[in-house]
Amino acid sequence: MSVKAAVMGYADRQSVRPGERIEFKVSALGPETYRADIVRLIAPEVGLGEDCPDFCEIELGTDVCGDYPTEWQPIHPGSAVRVPMPEGLPLGGGVTLSANIFPTLASAGRQGILGTYSPTDDSGLSLILEGGALALAVGSGGSTTIVTSSIVPVEHRWTAVAVTYEPDPGTVEFHARGMETHRLESALSSRERMDAAAPGALGGSHFHVGAVRAVDDRGVEHTALSFNGRIERPRVYARLLDGEDISRLSKVAGPAPVAGAHADWDLSIGIDTDSVTDVSGNGHHGETVNLPTRAVGGSNWAGETDNWQLRTEQYGAIHFHDDDVDDARWRTSFTLVVPEDWKSGCYAARLRADDAEFYVPFVVRPTPGTEADAVLLIATATYGAYANLRLRVVFPWNELIHGRLTVLDDTDLLMLRFPEIGSSTYDSHTDGSTVVYASMRRPVTNFRPKGRIYKFCQDLLLVSWLEEDGYDYDVITDEDVHREGLSALEPYRVVITSSHPEYFSSQMFDATEDHVRQGGRMMYLGGNGWYWVIGYHPTRSGIVEVRRPDAPRLWAADVSQGHLSFSGERAGTWSWAGRPPETFLGVCFITQGFDECSYYRRTPASQDERAAFIFEGVDDELIGDFGLLMGGAAGYEIDRADFLMGTPRHALVVASSEEHSNLYDLMVTSLVDTLPPSNPDDPDRIRADMVFYETAGGGAVFSVGSIAWSGSLSAAGYDNNVAAVSRNVLNRFLDPEPFQMPAE
Amino acid sequence: MSDFLKRPRLPAGIDGSRRDLWEEFLRQPFGKHSPDLQALLEYMRGGPITGKYFLKLTGPHSEWTLARFSETFPLTTETLPEHVFTTIEDAEHFVFRRRWEEMFGADPGAES
Numbered sequence: 001m002s003v004k005a006a007v008m009g010y011a012d013r014q015s016v017r018p019g020e021r022i023e024f025k026v027s028a029l030g031p032e033t034y035r036a037d038i039v040r041l042i043a044p045e046v047g048l049g050e051d052c053p054d055f056c057e058i059e060l061g062t063d064v065c066g067d068y069p070t071e072w073q074p075i076h077p078g079s080a081v082r083v084p085m086p087e088g089l090p091l092g093g094g095v096t097l098s099a100n101i102f103p104t105l106a107s108a109g110r111q112g113i114l115g116t117y118s119p120t121d122d123s124g125l126s127l128i129l130e131g132g133a134l135a136l137a138v139g140s141g142g143s144t145t146i147v148t149s150s151i152v153p154v155e156h157r158w159t160a161v162a163v164t165y166e167p168d169p170g171t172v173e174f175h176a177r178g179m180e181t182h183r184l185e186s187a188l189s190s191r192e193r194m195d196a197a198a199p200g201a202l203g204g205s206h207f208h209v210g211a212v213r214a215v216d217d218r219g220v221e222h223t224a225l226s227f228n229g230r231i232e233r234p235r236v237y238a239r240l241l242d243g244e245d246i247s248r249l250s251k252v253a254g255p256a257p258v259a260g261a262h263a264d265w266d267l268s269i270g271i272d273t274d275s276v277t278d279v280s281g282n283g284h285h286g287e288t289v290n291l292p293t294r295a296v297g298g299s300n301w302a303g304e305t306d307n308w309q310l311r312t313e314q315y316g317a318i319h320f321h322d323d324d325v326d327d328a329r330w331r332t333s334f335t336l337v338v339p340e341d342w343k344s345g346c347y348a349a350r351l352r353a354d355d356a357e358f359y360v361p362f363v364v365r366p367t368p369g370t371e372a373d374a375v376l377l378i379a380t381a382t383y384g385a386y387a388n389l390r391l392r393v394v395f396p397w398n399e400l401i402h403g404r405l406t407v408l409d410d411t412d413l414l415m416l417r418f419p420e421i422g423s424s425t426y427d428s429h430t431d432g433s434t435v436v437y438a439s440m441r442r443p444v445t446n447f448r449p450k451g452r453i454y455k456f457c458q459d460l461l462l463v464s465w466l467e468e469d470g471y472d473y474d475v476i477t478d479e480d481v482h483r484e485g486l487s488a489l490e491p492y493r494v495v496i497t498s499s500h501p502e503y504f505s506s507q508m509f510d511a512t513e514d515h516v517r518q519g520g521r522m523m524y525l526g527g528n529g530w531y532w533v534i535g536y537h538p539t540r541s542g543i544v545e546v547r548r549p550d551a552p553r554l555w556a557a558d559v560s561q562g563h564l565s566f567s568g569e570r571a572g573t574w575s576w577a578g579r580p581p582e583t584f585l586g587v588c589f590i591t592q593g594f595d596e597c598s599y600y601r602r603t604p605a606s607q608d609e610r611a612a613f614i615f616e617g618v619d620d621e622l623i624g625d626f627g628l629l630m631g632g633a634a635g636y637e638i639d640r641a642d643f644l645m646g647t648p649r650h651a652l653v654v655a656s657s658e659e660h661s662n663l664y665d666l667m668v669t670s671l672v673d674t675l676p677p678s679n680p681d682d683p684d685r686i687r688a689d690m691v692f693y694e695t696a697g698g699g700a701v702f703s704v705g706s707i708a709w710s711g712s713l714s715a716a717g718y719d720n721n722v723a724a725v726s727r728n729v730l731n732r733f734l735d736p737e738p739f740q741m742p743a744e
Numbered sequence: 745m746s747d748f749l750k751r752p753r754l755p756a757g758i759d760g761s762r763r764d765l766w767e768e769f770l771r772q773p774f775g776k777h778s779p780d781l782q783a784l785l786e787y788m789r790g791g792p793i794t795g796k797y798f799l800k801l802t803g804p805h806s807e808w809t810l811a812r813f814s815e816t817f818p819l820t821t822e823t824l825p826e827h828v829f830t831t832i833e834d835a836e837h838f839v840f841r842r843r844w845e846e847m848f849g850a851d852p853g854a855e856s
Contacts, residue, residue, distance in 0.1 A: 047805030055804065394819060396796070400789040403774060404832070405839060407808065408821075409801040416819055451801070596775040630774070661775045662782050 124204020306562025597635025698738025
């Protein structure tokens with residue numbers, strides 16, 4: 001039977017300038033060759049209705065377009081700490097391995113805790129879990145012996161474990177002691193000796209914590225037999241420690257409890273890095289692989305703070321997962337050097353193998369000095385947080401909270417066929433813990449111009465409007481603004497947001513706000529913007545971190561995780577971090593519903609002369625009572641002005657939506673809003689507010705507070721009141737004439 | 745992911761005799777619904793992922809084919825090519841009728 005064709009890919013970056021290189025990594029199954037083309041994306045695939053723009057991509061002739069031999073490049077998920085140890089473990093006088101462990105998925109089979117064992121060549125020696133029990137894997141060059149104890153460390157409890165090993169005659173002794181003696185339950189305390197069980201371990205050139213080393217049939221080194229759970233203070237002694245010494249090894253802070261360690265990794269050092277430090281003095285430093293979760297509480301976490309920077313010594317654990325993947329680590333299939341004459345815009349590598357198709361989008365920025373006056377800020381931070389949103393496929397309540405049957409296509413279902421491509425920050429790991437890091441350095445199924453009309457696919461509706469109306473515009477990404485700050489925005493008079501710019505780093509927040517403060521104009525044509533605090537990996541692009549200490553239980557991190565590991569910043573929503581989005585956008589996300597969208601009704605404030613330019617030529621009272629996204633411009637996710645939370649005092653709420661469906665009442669964050677108002681004359685609190693205000697520097701902000709807005713632009717051939725309002729605002733915002741703050 | 749959220753209960757008084765709920769859904773599958781129809785929809789839609797219906801997009805937002813998740817984990821999917829729809833509303837009506845029949849033993853749309 002032939003293999004069903006599949007093709008997937010990713011790029012080494014999402015943003016590139018003319019003259020720069022972008023590398024594409026592709027893996028395919030099925031036919032002998034796959035086809036690659038580079039296209040410029042003008043309009044997304046949104047359907048065949050008369051209000052839908054036709055899908056539009058322009059094929060560009062480049063030397064990378066063509067047929068390539070099909071090659072399957074595997075992904076090896078599973079995180080670990082990897083330490084070069086070319087001399088192997090010092091076994092001459094026996095060896096002791098120890099760590100504190102907090103297993104979270106004992107049923108996951110064989111799991112490496114620490115050591116040099118490799119199943120690829122049956123070499124080395126590692127302490128492992130075998131069906132939940134402590135065991136020792138001993139490779140003798142031609143075969144592996146697994147010596148399994150009867151000691152089963154308890155799931156979701158800290159246990160100090162150790163093993164001693166004498167290669168001649170192969171004696172193994174396991175030790176385990178429960179560390180959570182304050183609990184009202186019995187604590188594990190066990191010691192088990194097995195004589196002549198596994199003589200003669202050999203070799204092993206790399207030490208791994210949280211997995212073992214393997215090499216695939218292409219010669220690529222990777223992690224295998226990943227541990228699920230936390231590991232703290234792994235240590236190696238080049239001698240046999242006695243029971244009394246071993247009982248002291250669980251101590252994690254302060255000087256070493258037993259002198260003379262061969263290696264002693266203090267995992268609380270370098271939490272904001274990929275580095276792991278050996279404090280034994282022997283220089284066995286290592287690095288993390290596939291981004292295990294750092295900045296998590298250890299066995300001594302005492303609940304005094306959720307900030308790892310204040311009690312770093314209580315954050316000496318790393319949480320490993322067998323499905324962590326920060327980078328597929330595929331070899332480059334082809335490299336595009338962006339021609340100098342390419343216009344700034346949205347582009348993609350389009351990959352096809354038989355009937356399988358996959359897009360790898362990227363943005364081309366302008367050559368410095370040639371910028372347009374307006375820039376579309378493509379929300380790559382949000383795309384990253386949502387990358388491979390598995391929840392939308394497998395979450396049982398998906399249909400319920402959307403009020404519609406779930407619609408999936410072949411690309412969505414790649415997540416079931418190839419689960420190794422990993423998850424989003426809305427998903428759980430196999431052990432049930434929350435995913436906090438997400439990467440674009442792997443195939444991403446929901447970053448494309450087709451499929452669900454949401455995120456990038458929907459943002460191309462803004463592109464199609466700008467193209468249709470003939471505006472001169474550039475495109476840049478969130479990560480460009482994060483890395484470069486205000487200087488990325490300074491060439492522009494107007495910043496137009498994506499439809500759903502939900503995830504913002506402090507650098508992005510500062511840059512966009514400073515831009516407006518000094519005279520720039522912000523057109524927030526979306527909803528649920530500037531909502532969650534994210535961090536970008538300090539050195540590697542395309543990797544974001546999200547933790548949600550203030551979220552409903554669904555996505556909650558455990559209570560020790562109040563701060564990001566990448567930056568140390570307070571995690572959660574921007575409101576939780578003391579910087580409500582209302583202070584800048586005038587509005588903040590309140591609720592969502594994906595069954596039906598509504599419309600805005602103009603308010604008396606829309607007659608204010610300050611707002612006259614917004615509604616020039618628009619006589620309608622209702623705005624956006626049409627649209628290809630479920631029938632209206634107000635919906636999906638909506639934001640409301642709130643002067644108590646910081647909407648600028650002089651902001652005008654020029655229109656508000658109304659009559660949202662029942663589903664908008666279901667969002668937990670807005671539960672209080674759905675209660676009947678104490679004053680029946682008060683407006684419905686479930687609404688999107690359209691807001692405008694000026695800044696002292698001559699700048700201005702216009703916010704629609706609704707993701708669905710861009711779905712109404714194309715109605716009636718772009719001749720409608722949503723397009724008219726958008727055009728009016730953009731035209732005025734492009735005018736260099738400074739805005740004036742109203743008198744108090 | 746486990747089905748850790750409980751399926752909503754079906755309130756008393758909602759049974760196979762309530763053809764008015766089918767007629768309401770036929771008129772308006774999306775948007776504001778009566779409390780009883782909303783409760784029925786939450787029950788129908790709130791079931792486990794295993795065996796659940798979904799729509800496979802088989803044309804560019806213009807054709808949808810009925811599909812189902814497997815009854816066991818790890819999840820796989822099966823498309824039901826005999827049920828192809830050209831509007832989402834038609835698909836919603838079809839699945840509503842199927843679920844109603846599974847719950848109450850008769851097809852509410854049989855005569856319509």
